[in-house]
Amino acid sequence: METSTDSAGRHDATTGSPAPGFTRRALLGTAGAGLVVGAGAGAAAALTAGRHDRPGPAGDGPAPGPAHGLGPARVAFHGEHQGGILEPQQARVQLAAFDLAGGAGRDGLRALLKRWSRTAARMAAGEPADEFENQVALDAGPCSLTVTFGFGAGLFDKAGLADRRPAGLEPLPAFPADALDPARGDGDLFVQIGADDALVAVHALRVLQRQAAGTAALRWQMSGFARTPGATARPMTGRNLMGQIDGTNNPQPAEEGFAAKVFVAAGGEQPAWLAGGSFLVFRRIRMLLDNWEALPVDRQERVIGRRKSDGAPLGAPAEAGERTPVDLAAQGADGTPAIPADAHVRVAAPAANGGAAMLRRGFSYHDGLLADGSPDAGLLFLAFQADPRRGFTPVQRKLARGDGLSRFLRHEASGVYAVPPGAPQGGYVGQALLD
Numbered sequence: 001m002e003t004s005t006d007s008a009g010r011h012d013a014t015t016g017s018p019a020p021g022f023t024r025r026a027l028l029g030t031a032g033a034g035l036v037v038g039a040g041a042g043a044a045a046a047l048t049a050g051r052h053d054r055p056g057p058a059g060d061g062p063a064p065g066p067a068h069g070l071g072p073a074r075v076a077f078h079g080e081h082q083g084g085i086l087e088p089q090q091a092r093v094q095l096a097a098f099d100l101a102g103g104a105g106r107d108g109l110r111a112l113l114k115r116w117s118r119t120a121a122r123m124a125a126g127e128p129a130d131e132f133e134n135q136v137a138l139d140a141g142p143c144s145l146t147v148t149f150g151f152g153a154g155l156f157d158k159a160g161l162a163d164r165r166p167a168g169l170e171p172l173p174a175f176p177a178d179a180l181d182p183a184r185g186d187g188d189l190f191v192q193i194g195a196d197d198a199l200v201a202v203h204a205l206r207v208l209q210r211q212a213a214g215t216a217a218l219r220w221q222m223s224g225f226a227r228t229p230g231a232t233a234r235p236m237t238g239r240n241l242m243g244q245i246d247g248t249n250n251p252q253p254a255e256e257g258f259a260a261k262v263f264v265a266a267g268g269e270q271p272a273w274l275a276g277g278s279f280l281v282f283r284r285i286r287m288l289l290d291n292w293e294a295l296p297v298d299r300q301e302r303v304i305g306r307r308k309s310d311g312a313p314l315g316a317p318a319e320a321g322e323r324t325p326v327d328l329a330a331q332g333a334d335g336t337p338a339i340p341a342d343a344h345v346r347v348a349a350p351a352a353n354g355g356a357a358m359l360r361r362g363f364s365y366h367d368g369l370l371a372d373g374s375p376d377a378g379l380l381f382l383a384f385q386a387d388p389r390r391g392f393t394p395v396q397r398k399l400a401r402g403d404g405l406s407r408f409l410r411h412e413a414s415g416v417y418a419v420p421p422g423a424p425q426g427g428y429v430g431q432a433l434l435d
Contacts, residue, residue: 070141070196070228070229071140071142072126072142074141074142074144075124075145076125077121077146077147077422080276081263081277082148082419082422084192085262085361086253087194089194089363090143090144090146090201090226091225092195092200092201093193093224093225094192094204094222095192095223095224095282095382096193096208096209096221097185097186097187097188097189097219097220097221098187098212098218099188099219100159100188102158104215106159106160106434108215109159110434110435111215112211112216113430113431114428116147116428116429117149121423123145123204123207125142126141131207131211132210132211134207137200137203142200143195143196143197143200144196145194145204146192146193146194147191147192147193147204147208148193149189149190149429149430150192150280150417150418151188151417151418151419151433152188152415152416154187154188155188166271167269168387168388169416169418170416172396172416175396175397176400177411178411178414179412180413180414181412183219183220184412185282186219186414190417191208205221220413222284222365223365224380226364237311237322240379241364241378242292242408243308244306244308245310245322247360249326249345249348251357251358261357261385261386262359262384264278264386270387273432273433274420274421274433277420277421279385279387279388279416279417279418279419280382280383280416280419281358281381281391281392281414281415281416282380282414282415282416284378284379285381285411285412286377286378286412288407289377289378290374290375291407291408292408302314302404303340303343303404304345305339305346306322310322313325313339315331315332315339316330340404343404344399344404344405347399347402347403348395348399353395356394358384358392359385361383361384362380362381362383363379363380364380365377365378365379378410384419420432420433
């Protein structure tokens with residue numbers, strides 16, 4: 001599902017002018033990491049005004065260099081929307097799901113979310129965790145840390161809140177060729193932890209896991225990565241493990257109707273407590289890289305519908321780039337469509353799916369080799385949307401039937417979560433549901 005050119009891709013960050021400040025490491029008595037990066041420009045930063053000290057999307061200036069560094073960059077935890085949705089994608093991610101313990105109920109869930117929210121806010125600000133601070137990330141700043149919480153369908157029954165379960169939080173239908181492992185999907189509580197340093201992300205997950213003991217148990221955990229800011233000579237969209245520029249057609253916050261595609265509107269069919277929140281679809285998608293890499297580049301390009309070198313759509317002139325609009329009517333020299341009928345960009349195009357769109361924020365993963373010697377590698381697909389029934393589900397149905405890329409993919413885990421709106425100052429995530 002949107003796993004190549006049109007999947008969520010990161011944009012390399014840029015930096016602003018540093019200003020004095022403190023980090024969690026300084027408060028622990030360590031030296032260094034005492035600067036706060038200035039607020040970045042760009043559409044995503046504009047929608048999270050006052051929250052985002054990390055530089056904005058690609059195109060805002062030069063890539064970060066040694067004079068600035070990534071450690072001091074911060075994303076405030078409190079705000080209208082949770083962090084980790086609109087912000088530029090970080091270099092590392094930890095994904096995890098927890099199951100609520102029997103007997104925890106509504107009160108136990110409330111206490112846990114208060115504890116988690118308080119701790120996530122402190123770590124995002126560069127302060128020590130208030131409980132179970134293990135000093136794993138002792139020498140780093142917050143590194144654009146974001147912690148995003150979501151609620152699975154089973155949570156509502158366990159917490160005595162079945163009557164407040166959102167209409168959009170229904171199981172995804174079975175798609176052709178799915179090979180889902182239930183042990184690595186679903187879950188009552190979902191956590192997405194992003195950071196530009198692996199130790200910062202691992203530290204945050206470990207702290208939250210220890211704080212959940214007795215209330216919620218870890219169900220599954222996965223690690224992913226994207227391009228590190230500054231790795232390229234200029235800011236540019238990253239590539240996935242198939243070598244494709246990944247994220248070109250992601251909706252942009254400045255576009256008309258963006259919020260309606262991503263966030264739940266007040267007064268609609270979803271419950272009032274979810275207004276300003278979103279739904280997240282997670283899929284672990286293994287790429288059959290041995291098969292893919294056996295194809296010559298021109299065959300790979302026809303599967304995707306874009307040039308591999310620069311991401312330009314097939315049929316576009318040589319000087320075109322990845323942002324050149326896709327012309328589905330373009331023809332080759334022989335009069336046949338330049339973009340094949342089963343090319344990913346054609347089948348996945350919003351115009352071919354009733355305008356359905358999602359904000360995709362996927363990360364690559366590589367977990368070694370399987371028993372047959374093939375890579376256990378691919379995409380941790382994450383897509384935020386206002387309603388999966390009108391976003392992910394109809395698009396994935398079409399992709400499963402006619403996308404040439406599906407021959408090189410295996411969907412192996414899945415989950416759908418309601419993502420509450422952001423926590424107000426002094427409040428916690430999920431407060432409108434539980435108070």
